Every structure is written in structure tokens, then in C-alpha cells.
Amino acid sequence: MNRNIITRLSLYRSTVYRLKDMGINKVFSDNLGEAIGVTSAQVRKDFSLFGITGNRRGGYVVAELLEGIDSVLGKDSVQNVIITGCGKIGMALMDYPHFDREGIKVVAGFDIDPGKISTKGKIPVLPLSDMKGVIEENKVSTGILAVPEVAAQQLADLMIAAGINGILNFAPLNLRVPENIIVNSVNLVIELENINYFINHPVD
């Protein structure tokens, strides 16, 4: 399955939830296409790929649509995650208000620095040696990596050895991982360079 399709499903989902909050019970592929910037044909094609069908005019019942998307994205159960690296970015993510609402639960943070270890906060910060146990106990398969570049590969290896199957990587480097491990990277420098380029080359 293409990464972009799954990203679009997430975007449809967030739009449909907003419509539901507004008391709207039916939605058309045109509306969803407009909201996320694709054609209505694309919307119908994406849904039909996962066996989600609407009526003949491209209309969908909001409740059924959400059930279908949630099932594809695995949102019918909570996604437990850990955070490795409890510096400023890691700590900000621990408190990220949107995770809770979206069924994402940070079960623990991990840090190499003994000074950061604490079980007093809402989410405990634990030593690396506890990682394997926490992952097993909480059935965690996703880890967020928020450590400095120099430590990133080593801590990615450690997370994988402890049972992590997917990593959201904030360190600005290309992690080397086994083929079955999923890595998505958020590289803020590259995002800003990219914006800068397109500001300076508007006609491209």
C-alpha cells in the first residue's frame, strides 16, 4: 500500500470527525476532496480500495465511514508509544495534547541521563534498561526518537532490539534499520530549506 494513500486516509478521517462534531451525518466525496485538496474521484477510489463504499452519488454515512477508516488505520485500539530522548522536544511531545484525542498514548519516556529519570510526572521517564520490559508489558510497537544526531543510530538500534517495529525519527540523519522496520522522519531543517527554496523560486 502506498504511503500517500494512508496519509490521505488520516486526512479524510480528521475532516470527517470535524463534520461529525458539527452534527453532520452525511458527507459527499466532493466535500472531502475539497477539504484535503484532491479530486472527488480520488476520494472514492481511495475508499473503494479498502472496501468502503458510498451511495451512487458518492455520498457516505459519517458513522459508517469513520468505522471503516478507523478499522483500516487500526484506530479501534489505542496505539501505545514510547519516547526515547527526554530533552525539550521529547518532553514537548510527551505533553502533546492531540495524541490523547487521537488514541495515541505515550506510556513512558526513556533517557540516558540519570538526572532526567523521574516517575513523578503523569508519564514516567525511565532508564534505558527498563525499555524492553515496558515495551512487552504495554504491547508497544512504535517509538519516537528525539535524541541528538550523534546518539540517534545507537538508540534506534537499542529500541529495535527492545522490540520496537516502527520509529518516528526527529534526528537529522538517515537511520540504518532492518528491512522490516518502518521509519518516518521529521527533519525540520529540510522542511525549512524546502520552504525557503520555493519562496525564492515562485515560478518553478
Add this chain to the structure above:
Amino acid sequence: MNRNIITRLSLYRSTVYRLKDMGINKVFSDNLGEAIGVTSAQVRKDFSLFGITGNRRGGYVVAELLEGIDSVLGKDSVQNVIITGCGKIGMALMDYPHFDREGIKVVAGFDIDPGKISTKGKIPVLPLSDMKGVIEENKVSTGILAVPEVAAQQLADLMIAAGINGILNFAPLNLRVPENIIVNSVNLVIELENINYFINHPVD
């Protein structure tokens, strides 16, 4: 120009800088391809698109290559940015250690909350009313938006009215902006949903 090509240029650049730090003066398209996960032909094609040429065997002089890439990406001058929203994520980004090294300078943060306004830190946190002046004075064209979802559209509009041409958006919604404004979004929930899907569907 395609967004992916510019992202690859950023990745080449970071690899070549690392090689330079190691004292290496020549690099081949094969090496760069391996490092970022594309073919050597792709590397040569990307470079030639910007008039960067190597020798017949796909070799490049590191210093010349960096000069060429930096010029394309506009890295020959500092990119001044502002941050709107000085909560935990915004404050973490103010201190992000990789920005400095990469020629990205956060000149100020802005917040609606008077309790957060302070000029005591290394980077000042200012009221929204100062934004236009700071943008003009520092020739800022890029703004990072790190505010809650409910405030995001309004503050994006305000940044654009104050002179911002490109936004790195951390709020989980699709911003409505004029056609000439560049928006890149970092949506952490979608990244995690995406990882979750591919962990649960490894054969796709």
C-alpha cells in the same frame, strides 16, 4: 521544481557536509545514492538539473558540490525565521540545536499570552503586535506555526498579513492560504498513524 528533488538536495547536502568533516575531498554519485537511498543515475540527474556537473565517472569535488547545492538552496545567506506560539513545542524549537549550524536563525517568538512575553531569553518572545516590524527589520519570510488547532488559521492569516511567505505548520489542520504562500505541515498524529498502519500490514 518538484518538492522531492529539493528534499533530496537537502539530504545530499547533509551527507556531503559529513564527508567534508571527515576530510574527504571527492565523492561519487554511487556513494551519495547509497547514503540517501536512490540510484547513482538519480543523483547525477538531480545535480545536472541545477547545472552541477561532475567528471565522466560521476565524481564530484566536495567543495564545488557544496557551493553548488548551497547556492540552489539559498544557504549562502542566513534564513531568518519567526515562531508563532511559544508553548512547549514552540519553545523547544527556539532552542533547536541544529538550526544554528544550518544557517537558520530564529529571530523572535510571538505569543498571544502576555505571561509568555519576555526579552530576557536569548531569543525574545514578543506580542503579536510587534510581528510586522520584526519581519520587516529582519527580512523574515518564513514562519513556524506552533499553536493549538483552534487558533491556527487565524494566526496563519496574521503571519501572512505581516509579510510571511512560507509557513512550517505544526497544527493538525489544512491551512487555507493564498496561492503564492508555501505551507509545509508536520502532522505528528498522521506520522504515527502511518507507522502503525505499515507495522500492522507488513506485506502491503
